[in-house]
Amino acid sequence: HLKTMEESPGGPSQKKVVAVVGGGLVGALNACFFAKRGFDVELFETREDIRQAKIVRGRSINLALSHRGRQALKHVGMEEKIVSQGIPMHARMIHSLNGKQSPIPYGKKGQYILSVDRANLNKELLTAAETYPNTKLNFDRKLQDWSAETGLMTFVRSDGSEEQVEADLIVGCDGAFSAIRKQFLRRSRFNYSQTYIPHGYMELTMPPINGEFAMKPNYLHIWPRNTFMMIALPNLDKTFTCTLFMPFEEFEKITTGDEVIEFFQKYFPDAIPLIGVDALKRDYFRLPAQAMVSVKCSPYHIGSKCVLMGDAAHAVVPFYGQGMNAGFEDCIVFDEIMEQFNEDFTQYELQTMRAHVNSKWFLFRKHIDNLLHFLMPKTIIPLYTMVTFTRTRYHEAVARWHWQDRVINRGLLFSATGALLGGSFLLIKNPPDINKLLVPAEKMWSRLVALRTS
Amino acid sequence: HLKTMEESPGGPSQKKVVAVVGGGLVGALNACFFAKRGFDVELFETREDIRQAKIVRGRSINLALSHRGRQALKHVGMEEKIVSQGIPMHARMIHSLNGKQSPIPYGKKGQYILSVDRANLNKELLTAAETYPNTKLNFDRKLQDWSAETGLMTFVRSDGSEEQVEADLIVGCDGAFSAIRKQFLRRSRFNYSQTYIPHGYMELTMPPINGEFAMKPNYLHIWPRNTFMMIALPNLDKTFTCTLFMPFEEFEKITTGDEVIEFFQKYFPDAIPLIGVDALKRDYFRLPAQAMVSVKCSPYHIGSKCVLMGDAAHAVVPFYGQGMNAGFEDCIVFDEIMEQFNEDFTQYELQTMRAHVNSKWFLFRKHIDNLLHFLMPKTIIPLYTMVTFTRTRYHEAVARWHWQDRVINRGLLFSATGALLGGSFLLIKNPPDINKLLVPAEKMWSRLVALRTS
Known part of the structure; x- marks a missing residue:
């Protein structure tokens, strides 16, 4: 196996080069993770440095940071700082048509999510990455081409000049419209959907x-x-x-x-x-x-040369507040695998492949890729709590969710979802009566089953 | 609306240029369709002319031609010729492990499908296209770039020379790995899966x-x-x-x-x-x-400038024998729309969009994208007959298929499929006993429902 940085006999020429493509939230955080491990980290971002930019274009202004994201920030010593700049949200506040406001708490007492400013978080993460002497941030570098065989990448700057870099590992954190992913699409047996x-x-x-x-x-x-x-x-x-x-x-x-x-x-x-x-x-x-896209693909990697993380690998619609949090968790997951296999990237390949075969992630996605689930706070609270306030793996969260046995194992998933969505429509058309929303979903379900089997 | 060729005041400069990209089966047949309508047809194929080629590389050697494909060939006067070069297959012949052979007929007496040679069919279609004076076949033209706004396309030849052509309509018939489709992927709100x-x-x-x-x-x-x-x-x-x-x-x-x-x-x-x-x-x-890919996308067109047909739009796995037949039928469908709207391409846009919204095509795909369905001849015969021996729209074939009411409307599709697949495994593990295969699926289904509701 490859030696860890600590074991290697030193000298910068000995260090493995990790190229992080994309300087958004997941890219900047990943740079910190790889830098902390002692790799030579080169981050490449198409746009200018947002810390110097006059106008920050792009995605949504604020985001909901929850447990998974916080754990990843904690890993690189950033949790406290970011939390102090966020605003805790202890509950949803439902506005009915007549102006009445009714709170529905998140999970147990004391559990909350944080509203954070995307641009500020991104700036903080870039600044944190820069504090590592083994990290270099390269802005105004648009990926033109790269090779999954050699790890050689070509970037173009806005003045038209080209730059070539060779990396031992390329980490594609370049979002839902990933340029790195284009190379994956040209290869056989790559499954992809947008x-x-x-x-x-x-x-x-x-x-x-x-x-x-x-x-x-x-x-x-x-x-x-x-x-x-x-x-x-x-x-x-x-x-x-x-x-x-x-x-x-x-x-x-x-x-x-x-x-x-x-x-x-x-x-x-x-x-x-x-x-x-x-x-x-x-x-x-x-x-x-603005449009909202859901991206799924497999595998997430090409050999041991390139891996996709964050939205590049699994963009989701925003209704479950998991886009950033899942992307941040990718950094921990990859870090844990590197730890386990002494930074032998080839092991990541085996791991991800094995994980993929039995993955219920896709099943989970069926649930969250739907605006309407967001509108049924009570029925999804058991799942929401696991997703938002723990690092329970997404597919385990679904597995433990006690509905699964009833809904999925009986193969009634679709009709049930349909009926419940119908139910939620009915509830929400009228000014939402919180008591109605709080009707245990199980009851609704039992009625449904009774109806169907009668 | 645009004038049809018959109405236009003549002179070649007045004719609309249709560029067919791809000289495979669907491209060559489409060239005939557009030529017959009087358009200026330019066909572009990356490879050399297979009629001159020493070695024909590529896809499967023979194909099953059925009703949809024959109807399309008939439209351009090719049916008889192609049928005469095919070999009728009146039934499946099931080979059991002990060498016993048992026939299972296709549909009713007299109904058959044809084994045709892919390369020969392709050559015949290219030759037929060339008989139209308003058609030009261009080989050794690899698509490099094109614009959905202007219809301007750039092709490269193997000697490195470039060629530009401007078309009023670009028809992407360039297969499951379509180069034309890449442009679609860059646009917002294009749904795609491979x-x-x-x-x-x-x-x-x-x-x-x-x-x-x-x-x-x-x-x-x-x-x-x-x-x-x-x-x-x-x-x-x-x-x-x-x-x-x-x-x-x-x-x-x-x-x-x-x-x-x-x-x-x-x-x-x-x-x-x-x-x-x-x-x-x-x-x-x-x-x-060789790998087998299933491709789905929507929409199939960009404005009134470009439309995908055949595998470029909807590649399927081969088990239902529908890849070529569905692609050929695309030619008829487009031709019918041109007829209806006096060759005003913009109407195609509306048509396809409307068709798409309520389409059960995707539902149909769930059924056919599975090897195992192919292994259950009897249970799928009602559907197979409609698909193979009629031009009933694919989604209507599914709608009429009497299972649908029971399976899909009750939302039990998945568990039923699972159970039936399980059933088919059992049947096939042992030397297939045709009587068992012929057990009406409805009976199996009734037992299943009884089981579930008890």
């Missing part, structure tokens, strides 16, 4: 009122409305970022400022004064609704 | 004996063996092409000529003298087992 849901999302800002949060800050606010919904997460500057999820065709029906107000009047009346009529009319048309 | 099954396939030749077929010629011979199987289709030169389907790991277990014979002795003893011991030992190692 699926867009019919929903788009749009972000709107709810400013502070008299220097204070416009709503209670320590909640993830949710306006569940039939096939669409709005959520709001608090930011440190006392704004909320509201995200409206809705089928694209619904977005496209609204073409004037007055129609925006009319729409909000019908579905989110309590949000109008908080966002502001003028801001709403203006911001709704600032950017078109 | 899935490899665990099985590979290998072709072996069974020579004539004393100038005659080694087995009865008018059958599709099948050796069903648990998770793998062999089939054999007759050729005009009195050989049979045998295709062995088996999980890759099983293929890889066999590493010496003696192991090949041992394997055949165990599973296909009656085939050893017919293929020949020496040929078996040699040919098994001539080429590695």
Whole structure:
């Protein structure tokens, strides 16, 4: 096996080079993990350094950090700092049509998730990676080509100049539209799917009122409305970022400022004064609704030369708050495997392959790739708790989830899901009555089974 | 709307240019369809002209032509010629382990499918396309780049020279690994999946004996063996092409000529003298087992500028014999839409989109993308008949299939499939008793339902 850095006789020429492609959240954190192990880490990012950038373009403004993500941050000594810059959300706050707000706690007392600023978290992670002397961050490097045989990569800079780097291991953390993954697609027996849901999302800002949060800050606010919904997460500057999820065709029906107000009047009346009529009319048309893609693939690696992590390997829709957290956990999982096999990358191949064969990850995905599950807090709490507040492997979380025996083993998964979704529609069409939402799902299920077998 | 060719005031400059990318079966047939409508047709194929080629590399040697494919050939006056060069197969011939052969007819008396030679069919279609004065076949043209906005395509020849062509409509018939489709993948909201099954396939030749077929010629011979199987289709030169389907790991277990014979002795003893011991030992190692991919995507088009057809749009595994037939039917379907909308391509967009939303094609795919269905002739005969001997739309074939009400609407699809597959395993492990195979599936199903509800 390859020697660990500690065992190797020193001298920088002896160190293995790990190239991390992508300087987003997972790439920057991974750079810290590999640097901590003593590898020569080279991080490559297409865009400029966001710490110097005037405008940060891209993905959603804030994110829900939960246990898996925190554990990964802890591993590189970043947990405390990031947590101190986040805003705890102890419960969901359900907004009914008449303006009534009803909290539904996350898991047990004391359990909470954190609203964190994506750009800030990314900056902090890049700065942390840079503190390792064996790490170099390279911005303005667009991947042009690479070889899975030699590990040779070619990058292009915005001035047109080319740069070549050879790595012992290439780690593709370049997101749902991964450039690294293109090479995987050209190889035989690589399974791949990208699926867009019919929903788009749009972000709107709810400013502070008299220097204070416009709503209670320590909640993830949710306006569940039939096939669409709005959520709001608090930011440190006392704004909320509201995200409206809705089928694209619904977005496209609204073409004037007055129609925006009319729409909000019908579905989110309590949000109008908080966002502001003028801001709403203006911001709704600032950017078109953004698409959401779910990516699945297997295997995640090519031999021992390249491995995909984060969204590049398994992009998910945002409703379960697991995209970043799962990506961060990838860093721990890979680190644990390196520990176990003395940094012999070839072992990763065996591990992932074995894991894949029996994986229930895909099964889990069936559950979370659905907006509507998000709208049924009570029925999914047992699963949600395991996913959000533990590092129980995703597929074990599903396995332990006591529904599984009843739903999946009886092969009734689809009809059950259908019926329950139907149920959730009914519940949510009317102003949500929390007691109704809290009807144990098991009861609903028993009725269903009774119905079917009768 | 665009004028049809008949209405247009003539002059070649007035004609719309249709570029068919790919000169395989579907591309060549499509060229005939578009030429017949009076378009200026330019066909581009990466490889040399197979009519001049010394060695034809590539896909399987023979194919089963059925009703859908024949209807498409008829449309361009090719049916009779191709049928006369094919060998009718009136039934499956099941080979049991002890050498017993038992026929299972296809559908009703008189219904049959045809074993046709892929290379010959391809050559005939290219020659037919060339008979239209408004068609030009361009070989040795590898697609390098193209624009969905302008229709401008760049091709490279093997001498390195480039050629640019601008088309009004680009038709991607370039197979499961379509180069045209790459452009689709870069666009937002394009759903795509490629899935490899665990099985590979290998072709072996069974020579004539004393100038005659080694087995009865008018059958599709099948050796069903648990998770793998062999089939054999007759050729005009009195050989049979045998295709062995088996999980890759099983293929890889066999590493010496003696192991090949041992394997055949165990599973296909009656085939050893017919293929020949020496040929078996040699040919098994001539080429590695080939992978089989299933491709699904949506939408099939970009605006009114480009449309995918055949394997480029919907590659299937071969067990239902529908790859070529479905691809040929695409030509008719597109032609019907052109007829209906006076060759206004933009209408195709609407049509396909509408069709897609309610499509049960994906549901159908769930059924056919499985080797084991092929092994249960009786249980699938109602569906098989509709698929093979009619042009009933695939999704309607499934809808009419009387199982659907029971299986799918009750949401028990998966457990039922599981149980039936289990059943088929049991049946096939022992030398197949045709009476058992003919036990009406409904009975099996009733027992199953009784079991579950009790």
